[in-house]
Amino acid sequence: MPAEDRRIGHLVVDSGGFIKNAPIERLCANAYTIPEVVSEIRDKQTKARLKILPYELKFKDPSQESIKKVSEAAADSGDIASLSAVDIKVLALTYQLSKELAPEKEIKEDLKNVETKEQIGADPAVDEAKKIRGFYEGESSEEEDDGEGEWSTPDNVDDDDSDENDDSDWITPFNIDDVPEEVEEPEFVACLTTDFAMQNVLLKMKIGMIGVEGRKIKNARKYILRCTGCKFIDKTSTKVFCPACGHKTMRRVACEVLDDGTLKLFLAKNPKCLKSRGTVFNLTKPVGGKYAKNPILTDMQPMPQQRVSKKTMMRNNVMASDLDAMESPFHFNDTESKGYRLGFTQRNRHFKNPNAARPKGKKK
Structure with a gap:
């Protein structure tokens, strides 16, 4: 073609x-x-x-x-x-x-997939553990090795397989022209x-x-959020904190809905449940005001609205009657705002927060 x-x-x-x-x-x-x-x-x-x-x-x-x-x-x-x-x-x-x-x-x-038969929520093993005092580690899915494993003997090997396996399914230089070319439209x-x-x-x-340079997926997947602490499952995929326990332990997990309606999760063998950020240095003291950058610890934490002040809105209104008496709205440097007087627009005013995310370079 x-x-x-x-x-x-x-x-x-x-x-x-x-x-x-x-x-x-x-x-x-x-x-x-x-x-x-x-x-x-x-x-x-x-x-x-x-x-x-x-x-x-x-x-x-x-x-x-x-x-x-x-x-x-x-x-x-x-x-x-x-x-x-x-x-x-x-x-x-x-x-x-x-x-x-x-x-x-x-x-x-x-x-949207069909409704699952299983209850979407916390793990039932965790609910049963609430009745027991002390810590609960959960059941281990790995079988214990007692050191006496089963040995495979040569009697279990079928010798006839090697004779039946010929070169009919292999692509060789002699039959490469006979192989049909599968080209997608x-x-x-x-x-x-x-x-x-x-x-x-x-x-x-x-x-x-x-894709570019072979970066293309072959199979589509569906993702949900699963709490690594209480095993709560959320289908919205927009939560940061767990609605059940309130911790920041929601992780994205691939899932599949089977034909009978059950939900099958694909969990990692060694999942990274918790992050170490914020466990070495103490949290900074909470600061009030409009320019506060406090760490977000809960889902219902109040956040500053960062609304523009009335003075700034009047200064940027080019149709105002007393525009000539005020500062020009096209002024490049801000030297009259409250943030400038408090020093929030200046560089290196505060010490860096060790728990804050560090920049990883410019995005390309």
Whole structure:
């Protein structure tokens, strides 16, 4: 098949495609993206390549209806917490183009699974442990080794298997021309991204997607939140603190709903239940006021609203009657606000919090 016929008709490109320098002009006939994708790229080399693209890059914003559909699908698959607003817009644009340019293709919009037979909540073993005084470690799923294992003897080995196993299933230089070539048909509308959460939503909705440098998932998964302390399960995938015990121990776990309606969880063998941040140094003293940055310890902790003061709103109102008497709203440096007088806009005013998250470099 010619190379021109193998190209995708309409391709929506995420920031990963530009950063990895994917050959977009050879992958598609029409390339799309949103303005937010280009604005979030900070790599100098990528910015230089975007100025001299060998193809036409079309900018288009998705509709509100498409954003709503994709947000609901991402919430049902459990990936809504891992997606940013730009990622949702890229997915919404792909969904919108699929509806407009390929209406005959079936798109799965409802990702809700059937109701499970098991009760979604705390582990029943933990409920029984509440009646027992002292600590409860739970039942071990590993069998104890008594040191007397079973030995395999040569009598159990079937010698006839080696004779029956011929070279009929192997690909050799002599039969390579007879092997049928399995080539997938190109999608008319697809999305190019390296984000696994975005690929999972696209695969769930049965929308075309391609990866870069082999970074592409093959099987779609559904994720839920599970508390490592009380084993509570939450399907919303947006909770930070456990609704049952209140601790910050919610972890994302892959799951599967079987044919009989039972929920099957895929747990790691050595899960990292708790983080060591905040266990070495003492917590900082709580500070009041608008510019306080206290650590979030509970789900119902009050947070400052960071509302703009009335004086700042009057200063930025270009239609005010006494604008000439006040400071210009287009002034570059802020020297009149209360935050400047208190020193919150100055650098290195306070000591660093050892429990705060440290920057890991600029995002590309």
